[in-house]
Structure formats: C-alpha cells, structure tokens
Amino acid sequence: MGQCKFCGEKAGFLRSAHKECKKTNELGKNNIISLVASKGSISSDLKALELKIEKEASESFINKAEMESLLVKGYEQAVDNAFDDGVLSEDEENxxxxxxxxxxxxxTQVDNAGKYTKVVKGAILRDIFDGEIPERIKIEGNLPFNLQKTEKIVWVFQDVKYYEQKTRTQYVGGSQGVSLRIAKGVYYRTGAFKGERVQTSETIHADTGLLGVTNKHIYFAGENKRFRINYAKIVAFDPFSDGIGVMRDAATAKPQSFVTQDGWFTYNLITNLAQM
Ligand SMILES: [Zn+2]
Incomplete structure (x- = not known):
C-alpha cells in the first residue's frame, strides 16, 4: 500500500498520492502566486499577506522548500502587473x-527572468521623465568609452549586434511605416514595437559589442568598430521589437541599427535622453 505524499495517509496500491490531495496542492500553489502578484505592486500589509500565505501553505500541503519558487513567481507577476499601464510609478517600485x-x-533570486532588471529600467525611464539623469547602475571594470567631463553613463547594453545599411535608398523605402518622432515624455509600450529590422542584402552585421548610453551620446565599442553619436546629430529613430535604428543628419549618412534584445527599453531610453 502506497502512502500519499501530501497527506501521509494510505493512497492505495501503487499510488503515491490522492487525486484530491494533488488538486488541493496545485490550487494552493496558484493561490499563493496570485496573492503575491496582486499585493506585490501596491502598498499593503505584508504581515497580513504572510499570514494568508502560511495558512494557504499548511492547508495545501506546501512545504518550505517549495515556497521560495512560489514567492518568486508571485513577484514576477507583480512586476508585470505594475507595468500594465506601461509605466512604473514610485509607489509601485517601493x-x-x-x-x-x-x-x-x-x-539574484528574482532576476532569472529579468524582472528585477525590468524594475530598474522602469525607474530609470521615470527619472528621465522627471528631468533627472539616472544614476542607478554600477559599472564593474572599465568601459571602453572616452566620456566627456560632464557626461554620465546611464546604461550599458552588452552583446549588442550592430548593423549598417550599405545604401540609403533601401532604408528610406522600407522604414516609412514604422518611423516615429515622439514628443517629450511619451512612453512607448511593448505593444508599439511591432517593427522588425528590414533584413536585406543591403544590411550588414558590422560588429558585436557594447552599447553605452549617456546623457549626451550613444557609444558603440566592438572589435572592429568604435564610435559615438551625439543626440543632436540624429534626425530619426526607429523602434524595433529587439532594438533601435538611428539616422544621422548628414547627406552621406547611412542607417545604423543596434540589436539589444529589448526594444521597449532601448527606444524609450535613447529617445527620451535625446530630448532632455
Ligand atoms: Zn492524500
């Protein structure tokens, strides 16, 4: 006779759990995740939340070891809830x-899916809208960028793929539909980033490297290419789901794009810093 791994009672021949107990356990896990998710981004009585979670856990055969992953899942959903309206308020962050x-x-525990980083990104964008230059990252090691005296690094994207377009005509024709010129403080949500880079034989993957974003320039440093672009020299930005495209103000300028894997943050960050 097997024993139920949940309630400890007899479960029947060759059986390790009662159906009912398994169901109760799964329901309990979901309830805990929902409890954390719904309270996580609003100021609430956390002691009361903890008691509710403990009650749920003891009634649903949930052990301490499982609790951590449930809390993490709850936090991750709470972050998504906080970004439902596209912005992270100070209250939500707190x-x-x-x-x-x-x-x-x-x-580290809550950043496996990048949700902690997302909160930092949301706070950085809020700083910029409030007219402040964000100082929320710590750089370990040396950056290969020659920053100007009053310049401040706001973010560094790593393993960024840098693309150049060989001719100008190709890009203009292909990008008219997605090119957006945004007003100060306009916050583009993830859903707005449907545009994909137009991949043609004219587009070349020129290098991979670091993309540094400051209050004055964007810097790129790869093995072969190193340059910076002053915001004042950029005439157009293109939002992509996985990055950003820029067009410099020169008759000979060719479109350049950077794939950071986070178009939402890259585009909002760069376009709004450019307008500070
Ligand atoms: Zn049982």
Missing part, C-alpha cells in the same frame, strides 16, 4: 522592493 525585503528574496 511596494515591489518592500515585498523582496519582507520575504528575504535577493535580487
């Missing part, structure tokens, strides 16, 4: 950080 602190979750 509530999310309070949640981590209360349940002793580390940044």
């Amino acid at each position: 509530a999310l950080n309070d949640l981590l602190e209360h349940f002793s979750l580390s940044q």
